[in-house]
Amino acid sequence: MTDNHTDCIPGPLDQMPARLETLLHIEKVGKEFPMNDGSTFVALKDFSLEIQNIKDKPQIVSLLGPSGSGKTTALRIIAGLDKPTSGCVLITNGEGQHLRPVRVGDVGVVFQRYPLFEDLNVLHNLIDPAVRSGMNKDEAKEKALRLLDEFDLVKQGLAWPLQLSGGQRQRVAILQQLMLDRHFIILDEPFSGLDPVNILNVIKLISNIAHQHTLNTFLIITHDVTSALIISDHLYLLGRERDKQGEPIQGSKVMKVYDLIAEGLAYRSDVEDLPRFVEIRKEIRLVEFPKL
């Protein structure tokens, strides 16, 4: 355990953190869908991505891409919910473990539409999965109450999911995944539909949780450039290549990678004021994103 306040220091790092073993290895994943007109749609092609364990730090990686670029498709494959048409996803399940093909349940997922168990109240939406995964009942209840308190949901503990606001529902969905002590969590569009204050809250929330354990890895799927730059240590741009006429070619892949540790933009709370931050944001917004 490391204290999260010392991790987010305002100022440059003394030294570059060392990169250790690979935690997630995605190799040349392709995904095709049969279309309603009988043709085949290539959503992903040669999609590769690698997340390495960074010494004494958690890993927060963003996958950035425009709508329809295949982010959710990639998430479903990484979570083991869908099989790729080609390629593979390998993952380590815990400290010092070997890479092995991903299985459903290895990775925590906060879905784009925040599904919850509608027939359970908020508290039991948190307790039930934890207890089923083997946690002691009292321990689960204690943890759930603590998390609800931490994330301003105490009053909602006995509410049904349908009675929650959009933002409350999102937080419950995130907490539900956090109950299970997972080291790997993917979030699909965690910033969409939130006001600026709540976007910052979610950024803080994710970063705090991430820093509670250096083995924690968060993969954030988003099209919010600023938030992605603030929170991540690596940023992957997902998009399609173009042919000579400038027409996009089917099949998204990683078009560009930003190593924000090397850029000096990772693990800093004052990152938004840095000239390099502003520069990269501009580059992504005005140059890279329109090309995707």
Added chain:
Amino acid sequence: METSATSVATPPTNDSGYPLREMVRVYGAVGGFARSHIVIGWIVLFLLVWFFNPIKAMPYPSEVLRAFQRMWNAPGSSGLVYNVYVTLKLNIVGVLISSVLSLLISYLAVIPLFQPFNKFIQWLRYIPIVGFNLVFLTLFAIGWPMKVAMLTTGMSFFLVTSMTSVIASIPRMKYELARVLGYNDWHVFYSVVVRPTLPAMIDMIAQNAAMGWVMITAIETFNRTEGGIGSQIYAYTSTNQLAEVYAYLLIIGVIAVIEDGLLSLIKRVLFPYSLVAERA
């Protein structure tokens, strides 16, 4: 039902200023008070139509009332109380057994091995149950056992169809949520398939109870030894005592409404979340 004269001057706040207009608007906002008036209005209309109906084959309310008196005073197995009791018992036992059986068959449909069996049961609802009279006769003793068997079998064909459609409409997202949370097959079965569909299952039982009444009267016509409303209706029809027939039909209607209310009460008490509407 709330009825107070003062309410007329001060309508409940959830009534709009023009309750009459709200009554004919799409999703008009009428409060409980206005709603009760609407119901009363319909009952009055029904009674008026009944009083002044030109159809000869329909006895007037006064005749039905006298029929009630005669049936109430009739001795033993030809009396009202006895026959209602016989049929009500059959109805309750039939609904209970067929509900349990149908839930079992429907829930098992999430397991591929049992799907053809489920489909077969659904298909059987097209086959008139009375066609199997002889089969039931050889398997069950005539009277109570045979009646229960026919009713539960016949109702189950319909219940399984409705219940299976409830299961088919479970959003895939819920299943994926459970899998991502590491749920095993049994956890998924309970948390995604069974538990969240129970309120809808109660609705299906309520819907199919009506089908049960149609079957009961038919079944009791073939198994008249014990009596019951069905056998009484059969007897009174053959002697052209239409007032008695209508009296029994009225009783069936009242019992059905009470049972419906009970089921919806059970649903509200056991599954309060099912009352919260989904918002866009």
